[in-house]
Amino acid sequence: MMKSTLLRFFAISGVAVAVTGCVSDQKAAQVKLEQQAVLGLNWVQQSGEYQALAYQAFNTARRAFDAAKAQNGHKKAVIVDLDETMIDNSAYAAWRVEHGVPYTKPTWARWMEAKQATAIDGAVSFARYVNSYGGRMFYISNRDDTSYAATVENLQKLGFPGVSRETVLLRTTQSNKQARFDRVKSKGYDVVVYIGDNLNDFGTACYGKNNRERRLQVAAQQKQFGSKFIMLPNPNYGDWISGMATDYYKQTPVRQLEINRENLRVWKD
Template sequence: MHTVKCGFAALTLSLLLSGCAPHQQAAAPETAQQKLTEQTVFAVNWMQQSGEISALSYQAFNTAETAFTQAKARPGLKKAVVVDLDETMIDNSAYAGWQIKHHQPFTDATWSKWNQAREAKALPGAVEFSHYVLEHGGRIFYVSNRAQADYTATVDNLKALGFADVSPQTVLLKPTGGSSNKVERFAAVEKQGYDIVVYVGDNLNDFSGETYHKLNTQRRDFVNRHQEEFGRKYIVLPNPSYGDWEGGMAQDYFKVNDEGKVKIREERIDAWDGK
């Protein structure tokens, strides 16, 4: 009888304790914004870990050197090269890594904070290419859509990495209150007496205004119509993490909410039916 009473008391105490214990909170459901950010994980893994991205970068700049050497400027003009900065000459994947780790979307404020940190790295072959152009009679212009507020930090970062000819004349950021369409800045380079013989970028907008904020069907059409110029005048570096191609998946893509973006991304997958 004593054993039964002890067992009953122990069971009662266990039930009381379990009833008083705090309930374990269920994990919060994943938000659409978190899903959007996490969908970039594999792309950023590739950008930071693969040997292939270094190979493609060297390949791009080797090709750009050849293209620059073989190009002939129009009579009376000097040869120039226009390059983008982000994911073309410098690597910002650590910012994308921060977004993933902290489930944060892109914002102008955090992007500026990253720029101000001056921690971007040079892509393989980029620094050497900038010196090649200068040493072979050309001039390189860094045309970027970074904000004017980040100009000093951007110049500091480029100079610390060893890029050639970094100056107020060659670093052309997005005008305050102006457009991110680069065509006006391309024209400003030409007005200085230069013929832009090579463009280097990770976005079709780095080459022409024809693709600016256009759907991907139109962007692909631009590529098809100018196929002979890729590798000769237009040099593309890989960037699977972000770009105008994302907005090109649907009209007004960047104006829809996060749930809408997730839906568009899923709808744009061309999938085998498994049969």
């Protein structure tokens, strides 16, 4: 009896040690995943190059807006994303690096409620230009609609114009933005420019697609970029990450690290 009891004890202890080790490995991998964002965050927060690309994007958008002719007597509209397009949330991402933790809805909600996002260079002046010269800005974001009050307060504090229930369309049921794009058009607007940091900010062509399919869509629409579609750089997150593998975000942190490396094109010396 004593021998049997001891064997069961050691078996259970071995399983516990294995489980503890596995959990520890996953936590270490999560910390490493967050650390992989550091240089991208440094670039966004510190480089003149990122700043230059932001100004370049909004200068291009202004020229595209001026050149566009609204169809059928409709009023010109510009649709923009918010996060990493008009406002900068990199401080939240840096907080995750500091604490070694992943994105979660509760911490993201806390960040939005803090109303500390800053304006991306050129964004406010572009929005004011559109609203002052015969157009109307629509801010279409996949922030959850429960964050509407905090989001609007943050935008108003930064000086964005025309912020209201009509123009700020957040996510209520699905992340696919097409229905909200169509709602703007149904009100008699001709959307002449779209601005975003994710290909999904321009329509459904790339929604749910892997990166190869997304690149093919970009190639097919290449003439639209710089005229109708204006892209802001975002090296830190987006559907390009989930586009690296099926169910990327359902994988363990250890597996996500492996996928990140597997997707590198490596010089074979």
